[in-house]
Amino acid sequence: MIVPLRKCLVPEFILGDGATNLANRYIKFFNPKKVLVVTDRGLKKTKLVSNVEKQLKADNISYCIYDNISPNPRDYEVMEGADVYRKEDCNVILAIGGGSPTDAAKGIGIVSTNHHHIKSFEGVDKILAPMPPLVCIPTTAGTSADISQFAIILDTELKTKLAIISKTVVPDTSLIDAETTLTMDKELTAATGIDALVHAIEAYVSTASSVITDMNALEAIKLVKQYLPLTIKSPLNLEYRNKMMLASLLAGIAFSNASLGLVHAMAHALGGLKDAPHGMCNAILLDHVIDFNFESATNKYVDIGNAFGINLDSSNPASSKALLIEALQEFKHICGIQPGLKQIGLKKADFRELAQKAYNDSCIVTNPKDAEIADIEKILEYAW
């Protein structure tokens, strides 16, 4: 067997019960002068943030908090956070939250050391200077921004999401404890959990996949299939939350290194235009993109079906494709996902603009099948 040449980058992570109690210990490794804690307004009032504040105070570590972060973090919030970082003379960043505060923290870090507007870093490997040290405490199970090479920021002028992809945005350390996810409501649990599933599926069929990303992706698919419906039903069950956190981590290792595909390219455009939840956009698009892609990666989709618990046969692609799409649609229904793009307010008049933006997104590069603007418009029509 020939193993294609691939690089793989996974940061240090501390996984398990009590990981968030180690924030001060891991921040001290970076000789902190002052720490910028990046979180959102909701989380700022929680025990989690006050526990971290207690740790910092106990060790006489100076800090300030920046919490002006929206879901789908905005470019101007990143620039404002970078101003705070500079004026307060910080030298370490601690992100506490889901994908939005974590991506914003990455954006603040990029701007702080590279001294240009965040919008100038869109694309692959556009960052020259390393970010300041970044420690993360994730509070959702799905985005994996706490371990990934991706930062997604909303360009408010163009109403699209910028995908910034670079090894320089990989955090230094992530403190991962599923207990932080117990407070997520059912909708957020479903949307973030499906995001993890889409990360795993897109990484597995990516043209940049590898033996390492494949192993992690398939395991993540099995875990999401088994535990996401259980978690939605019993949100306070820590065992289920742990399994979903693990699924998110494995899917994150997979997509951070194999990149993503057309679902994410379209979801970035869609989320920017309608300011809709990322996981929901992905979920609506997933089966329609598989319908488009299937014949270009039949054997891989058969593996995905098998990991998802349905027995598929690569010698019968048409039937395998139908069975996989049906199983994913049923799974989305169980998870309470909206049926179509119409329900999140998309108009047919938006299709052309959306398709053009998706076509220009970096995630499209590793999709297993080349998609033209007309193909993307057709997928939007089916998903409407």
Ligand SMILES: [Fe+2]
């Ligand atoms: Fe995602």
